[in-house]
Amino acid sequence: MSLDGLEKKKTIDLRQKHIGPSCKIFFSHDPIKIVKAKGQYMYDEKGQRYLDCINNVAHVGHCHxxxxxxxxxxxxxxxxxxxxxxxxxxxxxxxxxxxxxxxxxxxxxxxxxxxxxxxxxxxxxxxxxxxxxxxxxxxxxxxxxxxxxxxxxxxxxxxxxxxxxxxxxxxxxxxxxxxxxxxxxxxxxxxxxxxxxxxxxxxxxxxxxxxxxxxxxxxxxxxxxxxxxxxxxxxxxxxxxxxxxxxxxxxxxxxxxxxxxxxxxxxxxxxxxxxxxxxxxxxxxxxxxxxxxxxxxxxxxxxxxxxxxxxxxxxxxxxxxxxxxxxxxxxEDLRGNALRVGQYLTNVLEKQKQKHPLIGDIRGRGLFVGVELVKDRVKLTPATAEAQEVIYKLKEQHVLLSADGPHRNVLKFKPPLCFTTEDADLVVEKLDSILTGICLLAADVLRMRSEVLCCYFLHSRVGGSVRLEGKRFGKYRT
Incomplete structure (x- = not known):
């Protein structure tokens, strides 16, 4: 039986048994089993295609x-x-x-x-x-x-x-x-x-x-x-x-x-x-x-x-x-492609920066681009949890991206050089949707927190009391 024929759980079990525990894996709670790749795409054991935005090893495209x-x-x-x-x-x-x-x-x-x-x-x-x-x-x-x-x-x-x-x-x-x-x-x-x-x-x-x-x-x-x-x-x-x-x-x-x-x-x-x-x-x-x-x-x-x-x-x-x-x-003029597509990617990301306060900085050259997420553009407070949420949600939508830097809050684009403007549009569209969702969730949490504090204040004013219990909403807490 080929390794591709193993059930995913069996592959995980064998890895845990025989591979050093310090050898980490992407998305450890639900890792992806990749069985083939071509160009800027990777495929899991079920044939699901993933857009690869991080593989700077397959430089001219997977399996060229x-x-x-x-x-x-x-x-x-x-x-x-x-x-x-x-x-x-x-x-x-x-x-x-x-x-x-x-x-x-x-x-x-x-x-x-x-x-x-x-x-x-x-x-x-x-x-x-x-x-x-x-x-x-x-x-x-x-x-x-x-x-x-x-x-x-x-x-x-x-x-x-x-x-x-x-x-x-x-x-x-x-x-x-x-x-x-x-x-x-x-x-x-x-x-x-x-x-x-x-x-x-x-x-x-x-x-x-x-x-x-x-x-x-x-x-x-x-x-x-x-x-x-x-x-x-x-x-x-x-x-x-x-x-x-x-x-x-x-x-x-x-x-x-x-x-x-x-x-x-x-x-x-x-x-x-x-x-x-x-x-x-x-x-x-x-x-x-x-x-x-x-x-x-x-x-x-x-x-x-x-x-x-x-x-x-x-x-x-x-x-x-x-x-x-x-x-x-x-x-294949891959240097030229890196220059053109990289500039296009940077431009569409800059438009997202105008829309999403979480995006603090966009920097890069060619197809080496970083998007730094911050909670505050003045204090530059790292948005580490939000960056991790972005890469996990992108993975759920079949786009592979990573976050790094000293605060793990920088989204890293380093795809194969055959990456296209259509690929850039796809990932930025999904990024836009995810950041919008994070922003709405944060707004809901703030609103609920305000309502809870208001409720506590009113009860205190009339001599009553109220028991407050924190509730979790994703990675946020009231």
């Missing part, structure tokens, strides 16, 4: 036929490691490098974003001879031990966590909710100066900076778009201190932002990082990733005398799939 064909054909011919010469490796490296600034010319192929970021740290440590890493608030860079240490998104969840003495956390360059906001005359410089201050304080304590690492656009941190000029100034401070600049493109690279191939390029052509990491969309679901760096950093890494070898990194099948993904992005 060109990608599947390339992998299958190469798998039927040869799969081995990079100790043997193979054209796929060098041809893919050449194609990938052509999308990057000339200075970034040396590739190391690995299997996941976590492996890529871990290797990036090793490169930085070896090249600089320094140890300390500067990361950002709410950052997430991977699940291996070295990356948990530099991922506040993870280690701040641990009540007894002790931050590594070699890790320094700079403020997230969030101009909506952060320390310096959109009304600041020069938020980029203000946030960069925070990094400069960290460097100076580290030096006083005898520490030396190896690297500053940041996602080009913070994803798990709440779809944060850094102000233009921020990376350039940070890079100047970090390099002056003897460190390197690492940009993490694992979630936002390969044309997702539309106007450029890499999200770090949104900062301007005068910014070039020293190391770039990539993953997730690189193989459209196939496990591959890459670190690209300069010749100088690569030669310093070699000078340690330690060989670098990765059993599966850069194998012929992975590289064939990677080449196919690049072909599809170009052939």
């Amino acid at each position: 036929p060109d990608v599947v064909k390339a992998g299958a054909e190469q798998m039927g011919l040869l799969n081995t490691n990079t100790r043997f010469l193979h054209d796929n490796l060098v041809l893919y490296a050449q194609r990938l490098q052509a999308t990057l600034p000339d200075k970034l010319s040396v590739c190391y192929f690995v299997n996941s974003g976590s492996e890529a970021n871990d290797l990036a740290l090793r490169l930085a440590w070896q090249y600089t001879g320094n140890k300390d890493i500067i990361t950002l608030e709410n950052a997430y860079h991977g699940h291996v031990s070295s990356l948990i240490d530099i991922s506040p998104y993870k280690f701040h969840q641990l009540s007894d966590a002790e931050q590594s003495q070699f890790v320094h956390v700079a403020p997230s360059p969030d101009v909506y909710r952060g320390k310096y906001r959109a009304d600041h005359p020069d938020a980029a410089t203000a946030y960069a100066d925070e990094v400069k201050d960290i460097i100076e304080k580290a030096h006083i304590k005898g520490h030396k900076i190896a690297a500053f690492i940041a996602e080009s656009l913070q994803s798990c941190g709440g779809q944060v778009i850094p102000p233009v000029g921020y990376f350039q100034q940070v890079a100047e401070h970090v390099r002056k201190a003897g460190g390197v600049f690492i940009t993490d493109e694992v979630q936002v690279g390969f044309g997702r932002v539309g106007s450029r191939f890499w999200a770090f390029q949104l900062q301007g052509d005068d910014f070039v990082p020293d190391i770039v990491t990539m993953g997730k969309p690189i193989g459209n679901g196939h496990p591959m990733s890459c670190v690209v760096t300069t010749r100088e950093v690569a030669e310093a890494f070699m000078s340690s005398g330690m060989e670098y070898f990765n059993t599966f990194g850069g194998n012929p099948v992975s590289c064939a799939i990677g080449l196919a993904v690049l072909d599809v992005i170009e052939k």
Whole structure:
């Protein structure tokens, strides 16, 4: 019997029995069992179709036929490691490098974003001879031990966590909710100066900076778009201190932002990082990733005398799939689609912002869009419960969306790049209906609360008494 043939309850039971309990699942009270997918759609065991607004791994669309064909054909011919010469490796490296600034010319192929970021740290440590890493608030860079240490998104969840003495956390360059906001005359410089201050304080304590690492656009941190000029100034401070600049493109690279191939390029052509990491969309679901760096950093890494070898990194099948993904992005103009549909999505969401006070901010580039929900647009009180209600109600209407950020109140749009304007209309129409329902429910609760208080006041005035019992209405309470 195929796994698809198992009853859903049996699948759940086996998962609970054999899969680690810390491995969470979407919609845990009623999880979805997905058995196939195509394009921007996923299908459950009953054939129900779901619009996928969150899968930034299936970059060119789930099960794209060109990608599947390339992998299958190469798998039927040869799969081995990079100790043997193979054209796929060098041809893919050449194609990938052509999308990057000339200075970034040396590739190391690995299997996941976590492996890529871990290797990036090793490169930085070896090249600089320094140890300390500067990361950002709410950052997430991977699940291996070295990356948990530099991922506040993870280690701040641990009540007894002790931050590594070699890790320094700079403020997230969030101009909506952060320390310096959109009304600041020069938020980029203000946030960069925070990094400069960290460097100076580290030096006083005898520490030396190896690297500053940041996602080009913070994803798990709440779809944060850094102000233009921020990376350039940070890079100047970090390099002056003897460190390197690492940009993490694992979630936002390969044309997702539309106007450029890499999200770090949104900062301007005068910014070039020293190391770039990539993953997730690189193989459209196939496990591959890459670190690209300069010749100088690569030669310093070699000078340690330690060989670098990765059993599966850069194998012929992975590289064939990677080449196919690049072909599809170009052939189907998916960067252009991300730009056009992303702008359309942002525009229709802005209209919803005018209608719904719960929507505090809409931000994004291309098909990387965040909608931050707040209870008060002045105080920016996070509407966390409302955001969770939105994603659960969307799921009931067969649309898959997620909420993230430090307060779990940012709706995240990161769909496959084949997402259409019709898809955007569908999800925004449903979002409008759900937010309207939440608003009406909140108004009813306020009205009932007012009536109860009025009743209590009247009874008190005539010397009577009344027993009040709280009643629950959804997530609200009188």
